[in-house]
Amino acid sequence: MTLPALIACDVDGTLFDENETISPRTRDAVRAAVAAGAQFVVATGRPPRWIRPVVEALGFAPIAVCANGAVVYDPANDRVLSSRTLAVDTLAELAELAARVIPGAGLAVERIGERAHDTATPQFISSPGYEHAWLNPDNTEVSIDDLLSAPAIKLLIRKAGARSADMAAALAKHVGIEGDITYSTNNGLVEIVPLGISKASGVEEIAKPQGITRDEVVAFGDMPNDIPMLLWAGHGVAMGNAHPDVVAAADEVTAPNTDDGVGRVLERWWL
Known part of the structure; x- marks a missing residue:
């Protein structure tokens, strides 16, 4: 794909390693992409109250799609931007x-x-x-x-x-x-x-007002809650440690989360 305008990335098992940290290589690749103008969006099953460790590990506060798409949260201002609920x-x-x-x-x-x-x-x-x-x-x-x-x-x-x-x-x-x-x-x-809510719908909610199309999105994930997002994105990347169903849905399989899988892909465009 051409240079992505938006990077949508799962956290646990994807961005984070087994110690819930981000390696320097992957963090540098993410920060290089952001410095060059790409938007980095966290897309996670975590609720907003579990986003602070991600912000601290990255060193900046990206918009976060939380609760598998039910919430869009701005950690920089500690503000819930939108939410969808079960009645x-x-x-x-x-x-x-x-x-x-x-x-x-x-x-x-x-x-x-x-x-x-x-x-x-x-x-x-x-x-x-x-x-x-x-x-x-x-x-x-x-x-x-x-x-x-x-x-x-x-x-x-x-x-x-x-x-x-x-x-x-x-x-x-x-x-x-x-x-x-x-x-x-x-x-x-x-x-x-x-019904109808997923990480894909959450990322689309962020991308659409900016005029970013799905073809300009690269997405990373490792578990079934990531599948809708990987299928929706122009380029869906499964981690080397991903669930078999995620691998089957992806356009590409990268290295595991313990071996800079996210960073290795981003380095193609940045760094």
């Missing part, structure tokens, strides 16, 4: 479905306020006994009724010891009109976002 009645339907299809699964929701840490809006709440899939749990346990009492940017369904792919496949037989299913780890966690 209360939709959450209730999905919770009933999860209980029926995946017995014993715990539920959690991500909510959003006006800022990354909005004390007026409890942001990550879970059902009693919810077992966090990550090492940095920050959930508040509430009753199921409270959990489902307000709109949410995504619903998380968690079952320890299960495979996310199997859970997603089971739910996909039933979910169609309620929301879109995805996952970013195979550690027994699936996420449901509003």
